[in-house]
Amino acid sequence: MAKKKVQIKKKIQAKKKVQTKKKVQTKKPKETKFIGQVTKIRQTEPRTVIEWPRAMTHVHTYGLLSPFFEGLRKGELRATQCPNNKCPENRLWIPPRAHCPDCHTEMIWKTLPKPVIGKIYTFTQVVYAGIGIELSTPYWQVDVEIPGLATIPKSYLLRGDPYIGMKVKAEFRTKKPTNTVLDYYWVPYEG
Numbered sequence: 455m456a457k458k459k460v461q462i463k464k465k466i467q468a469k470k471k472v473q474t475k476k477k478v479q480t481k482k483p484k485e486t487k488f489i490g491q492v493t494k495i496r497q498t499e500p501r502t503v504i505e506w507p508r509a510m511t512h513v514h515t516y517g518l519l520s521p522f523f524e525g526l527r528k529g530e531l532r533a534t535q536c537p538n539n540k541c542p543e544n545r546l547w548i549p550p551r552a553h554c555p556d557c558h559t560e561m562i563w564k565t566l567p568k569p570v571i572g573k574i575y576t577f578t579q580v581v582y583a584g585i586g587i588e589l590s591t592p593y594w595q596v597d598v599e600i601p602g603l604a605t606i607p608k609s610y611l612l613r614g615d616p617y618i619g620m621k622v623k624a625e626f627r628t629k630k631p632t633n634t635v636l637d638y639y640w641v642p643y644e645g
């Protein structure tokens with residue numbers, strides 16, 4: 455009886471060995487695989503057209519305007535000003551300018567005192583935003599008059615309905631900044 459058991463064990467072992475050997479023999483040779491996204495056929499007539507998705511990273515420098523975006527990250531609205539006292543335009547600029555549009559002198563930076571309160575000059579409702587404006591639509595685009603500015607910058611009203619002359623306060627997306635101009639916006643101001 456004991457002998458039989460040993461024999462069976464040996465048989466099993468031998469079988470296992472064969473199986474292992476077989477596995478090695480049947481292993482598929484390495485093949486080159488397609489690792490891309492399968493394209494979709496848009497049309498076949500009169501000629502084949504495929505939809506081929508492509509991703510792109512646009513590397514963009516803010517250059518001399520970088521302090522404006524640093525300011526937004528800190529919850530500050532920064533403007534540029536011409537330091538040339540012979541220049542006819544000494545008011546502040548937002549969006550900032552690297553050089554004075556009137557005399558071409560390099561601008562200096564001024565931080566607007568908080569809270570920044572403005573007045574809606576005009577507004578429009580945006581239903582279809584352009585590429586790069588990642589805001590849910592429809593949203594209110596507002597042009598806001600800010601005291602001391604030579605410009606009337608465009609931004610958006612976060613909540614509420616705008617009217618001409620409405621007082622608004624600047625707020626900032628400092629928690630999860632987009633590092634774009636979308637990081638400042640306006641909210642209704644009671645005061």
Ligand SMILES: [Zn+2]
Pocket residue numbers: 536537538541542543554555556557558559
């Ligand atoms: Zn100037």
